[in-house]
Amino acid sequence: MRRFARRVFSAAVLLAAVAMPVTASDVDDILARSKEAAGGDAWDAVAGLYVEAAVAVGGLEGTIEGWEDVRTCRSSSAYELGPLRGAEGFDGEALWSQDKSGQVHLDNAGGARQRAINQAWRRCLAYWYPERWPAQLDYARYEDKGERTFHVLSVHPEGGRPFELWIDESTYLVDRTVDPGDMETRTDTYSDYRDVDVGGGTKVRVAFGVRSSNGQEKFDQVVTIREVKVHREIDDALFKVPEAHVDDFTIADGASSAVLGFELLNHHIYVEAMINDKEGLRFLVDTGGANVLTPKAMERLGLEGQGTFEARGVGETSEEVGFTEVKRLGLGPVELRDQVFFVIDMSSLYDVEGVDFDGLVGFEVFKRFVVTIDYEGRRLVLTRPEAFEYSGTGKVIPFTFDGHTPQVSGAVDGHEGLFTIDTGSRSSLTLHGSFAAESGLAEKYAAAPRVLSGWGVGGGVRARVVRAGVLRLGKEEIRSPVMDISEQEKGAFADSHVAANVGGGVLKRFTVTFDYGEKRMILERNGLYEVPDTYDRAGLWLNRDGDAFAVMDVTPGGPAEDAGLRVDDRIVAIDGRPASELRLPSVRERLRGEPVGTEVRLTIEGGREVVLRLRDLI
DSSP states (O other): TTTHHHHHHHHGGGOOEEEEOOOOOOOHHHHHHHHHHHHHGGGGOOOOOEEEEEEEETTTEEEEEEEEEETTTEEEEEEEEHHHHEEEOOOOOOEEETTTTOEEEEESHHHHHHHHHHHHHTTTTTOGGGGGGGGEEEEEEEEEOOOOOEEEEEEETSSSEEEEEEETTTTEEEEEEEEEEOOOOOEEEEEEEEEEEEEEEEEEEEEEEEEESSSSGGGGEEEEEEEEEESSSSGGGGGGOOOOOOOOEEEEOSSSEEEEEEEEEEEEEHHHHHHHHEEEEEEEOOOOOEEEEHHHHHHHHHOOEEEEEEESSSSEEEEEEEEEEEEEETTEEEEEEEEEEEEEHHHHHHHHHHHOOOOOOOOHHHSSSSSEEEEETTOOOOOEEGGOOOOOSEEEOOOOOEEEEEEEEEEEEEEEEEEEEEETSSSSEEEHHHHHHHHTTHHHHTSEEEEEEEEEEEEEEEEEEEEEEEEEEEEEEEESSSEEOOOOSSSSGTTTTSSEEEEEHTTTEEEEEETTTTTEEEEEEETTTTTTOOSSSOEEEEEETTTTTEEEEEOOTTTHHHHOTTTTTTTEEETTEEESSSHHHHHHHHHHOTTTTTTEEETTTTSSSSEEEOOOOO
């Protein structure tokens, strides 16, 4: 769903041409004929387009309208789609969005910026006017699809990423664009070309139909353009980043800050929350996560969801999501009103976490408050931004946003890159595969144990686990953190624009303050800073399984394999104590933190007993 508005309006300037004989390898000739057939010099007088359209996606219908500056590649739009309402745009430099609360968010990192640049290049007709945005254009191939044949051009805009532009050989209509990304490849197909009056008896042709797909038809976005108006002059004010104006939250008694207690389980932060008038719900706090409710929580709350969309997490598969509206979200003395929540079935994570929970809160809270996480004291402090002033001695680290997640400059073992800061990760440090390969760290640690290192939305995560030398975040250093080198080919850890993901295993060493308004993170060392980072000393991954613990993975050559444990074994007791009386996070903590040489007696369903002798695997 993110940035769907820009895909809609970029479609308005993909134009038609008549069939003319051309030399297949002559890119200049193909584009010149395309321009001439679509209106030729009439386009020279066009400064901008106003477009109004209907949108259908995921079972929801809505509208979108906005402006495009075809000379400077800028855009702005406003949309309504079910419970979703907002605006977004590109001012030539900044990629921005504004939700219905009035909050403005800038996202100029990684793949999101590259996709926006690709769309901007198409928006300003740079295939006809290359001076508007430089790009490398090449003839890629000739495609024969039976009844239709295509000239396929390879395009790499400056600052963007390579994509394909398909032109129908028989009509010279731009038929589609194919835009690969780290998370997915998106194909936009164009149809229903119509004449639009420019004035003075001249016309141009514009595509009035667009279908945007990632290959799964049920998630396709279908746009039907209702009206296009051509403008010879356009107001610069239409494309400025709007000012934020937010008034949808309060703190009881007019206080400027609020303090919440939290549980730290699996390095995850859990807080108690209220939805509407229902108290006692458990939410995981995730710096980059959206508001999320589970279907189970929805049923308890009597809420209904809308739409069917796709979401991806750290795993290689995607999940279906919907939306719902919540009148009140309460976090202790803090109340947020009229919030949109994603609806995602996270029941598979209950057994991964070893605890049930009702959803997530994250970005929507973090962008309204300055949030301080006191890991050692198990306190969460939410402060109104205008009331926050820092005077401590911690390291102040500037960040940008990768989507909704803070991203800082740093290095691991001397290799510099961009690191996302993720309270929703239980790991200490997860290297993305592309960065590990480019830096040589993958080759350096090729002999490290291959393990199931985590689990999230989309399934399990495979990695090689090692101990890094030094992690640097801004000017702060963390020595000898446990590091996972991801082997994921899809999902968040396959993003080539990010070096690594920093999770709770590192963050718990600090009191961490996130100031999203000023785009800065503050790290103050706490009493856990000098405590050595440890990794599972048992060589297995356990999930909760009813009144037992299920063995989901066994590390080759580790203590669990030596003891004869196998995948799918069900552990019903530990040191004689029934598994039903134990919490999985506490069991994991014990298997990670007990001294080397500690013996742990496990009773397997069916009466078999094994003894684990804990030892370091890294």
